[in-house]
Amino acid sequence: MSNILEKTQQFAVELLTNQLDKNFLYHNLRHTQRVVKSTKQILDSCSLSDEDKEILELVAWLHDTGYTKGIKDHEEHSCEIAQEFLEKEGYDKERIEKVKKCILATKWNAKPTNLMDEIIRDADSSHFAQSSYIETSDLLREELKLLGIKKYSYKEWLDINIQVFRTDHQYYTDYAKENWLEKKDKNLRKLVKDKKSEKKLAKKEKLKAQFKSESPDRGIQTLYRVTLKNHITLSDIADTKANILLSVNAIIISLALSNLIPKLDNPSNDYLIYPTVIFVFFSVVSMVLAVLATRPNVTSGEFTKEDVKNKNVNLLFFGNFHKMALSDYEWAIQEMLKDKDYIYTSLTKDLYFLGIVLNRKYSLLRWTYTIFMIGMILSVIAFAVSFKFFGPDRKIELLSQVLFF
Numbered sequence: 327m328s329n330i331l332e333k334t335q336q337f338a339v340e341l342l343t344n345q346l347d348k349n350f351l352y353h354n355l356r357h358t359q360r361v362v363k364s365t366k367q368i369l370d371s372c373s374l375s376d377e378d379k380e381i382l383e384l385v386a387w388l389h390d391t392g393y394t395k396g397i398k399d400h401e402e403h404s405c406e407i408a409q410e411f412l413e414k415e416g417y418d419k420e421r422i423e424k425v426k427k428c429i430l431a432t433k434w435n436a437k438p439t440n441l442m443d444e445i446i447r448d449a450d451s452s453h454f455a456q457s458s459y460i461e462t463s464d465l466l467r468e469e470l471k472l473l474g475i476k477k478y479s480y481k482e483w484l485d486i487n488i489q490v491f492r493t494d495h496q497y498y499t500d501y502a503k504e505n506w507l508e509k510k511d512k513n514l515r516k517l518v519k520d521k522k523s524e525k526k527l528a529k530k531e532k533l534k535a536q537f538k539s540e541s542p543d544r545g546i547q548t549l550y551r552v553t554l555k556n557h558i559t560l561s562d563i564a565d566t567k568a569n570i571l572l573s574v575n576a577i578i579i580s581l582a583l584s585n586l587i588p589k590l591d592n593p594s595n596d597y598l599i600y601p602t603v604i605f606v607f608f609s610v611v612s613m614v615l616a617v618l619a620t621r622p623n624v625t626s627g628e629f630t631k632e633d634v635k636n637k638n639v640n641l642l643f644f645g646n647f648h649k650m651a652l653s654d655y656e657w658a659i660q661e662m663l664k665d666k667d668y669i670y671t672s673l674t675k676d677l678y679f680l681g682i683v684l685n686r687k688y689s690l691l692r693w694t695y696t697i698f699m700i701g702m703i704l705s706v707i708a709f710a711v712s713f714k715f716f717g718p719d720r721k722i723e724l725l726s727q728v729l730f731f
Contacts, residue, residue: 368448
């Protein structure tokens with residue numbers, strides 16, 4: 327590296343690091359270093375004089391230094407900074423003019439007039455062909471927002487990028503066309519794909535918003551959902567309680583049949599007959615009520631087209647359609663889906679009849695637990711009275727009183 331190139335690099339790095347606004351997320355030192363690297367790649371494939379190659383490397387380092395003085399006319403400011411620095415270093419005036427001309431060639435709408443202009447323009451836009459282009463492009467969009475130039479939506483930015491790729495930009499040098507053009511086209515395809523995805527997402531959101539505006543309030547849907555869930559949970563609890571009572575009473579009756587009733591054949595155990603009958607009777611009644619609480623009702627399982635048209639049948643309850651043909655049931659469901667009022671009427675009926683069933687279950691369960699409790703209390707009292715007044719010891723005591731009397 328020549329002495330002037332080394333000094334220029336040091337000058338540009340220090341200037342862009344210390345004096346550039348931190349809101350320049352794209353046009354910063356990293357961008358300049360990338361342009362320098364791309365310039366060297368193109369120069370390696372070109373037959374330019376050492377003098378021209380040196381000039382282009384100087385341009386690559388200095389072309390964006392004007393951003394330290396603001397966005398407006400930054401190319402002209404870059405020329406001023408370059409001229410002041412190079413004159414101070416004693417650089418040839420003719421070469422300085424070439425540097426300034428190449429810097430001005432980096433203007434977006436400028437047209438290259440020679441190979442040197444083409445090289446610096448291609449190097450300045452080498453990021454179009456890099457795999458990190460999407461991320462780099464996002465940095466530029468954020469930079470424009472932070473600097474107060476313009477705020478672009480994601481869709482607007484995609485459209486601008488696609489337009490730039492298709493119509494506003496081109497590579498000029500043979501090296502760029504051979505090595506970067508294909509990668510640039512690949513990035514273009516990514517942008518187009520993202521745009522299609524954005525359109526699909528926007529369409530989906532539009533349909534979602536439309537459906538939401540046409541559908542009932544979410545509070546109504548939540549009301550039905552939560553209430554139905556609570557009804558089903560309460561029904562499960564009732565069935566569980568009934569099964570517990572069935573199991574307990576079945577065990578009680580089994581123990582009574584195996585251990586207590588066989589002893590009643592002995593005349594000395596006659597005092598146990600009434601307590602045992604009370605004990606078994608209340609257990610049997612409790613079992614019967616528990617069975618009734620869980621016993622399902624049998625329904626007709628059929629409906630007519632008139633029932634559907636008049637909205638007299640709840641299609642959400644299996645008991646109303648389990649005997650119907652599938653085609654008839656599908657027709658009925660389609661008819662219901664055409665009418666939102668019918669849907670919510672069916673849900674309301676479902677809630678109502680679930681409530682009726684729950685009322686019956688819990689009423690029977692309440693009687694079952696009450697009878698079971700009363701039965702246990704009466705049985706214990708009956709056994710206690712029998713043992714106290716009619717047990718074996720009491721019979722011996724009465725016999726002794728009679729004999730001694």
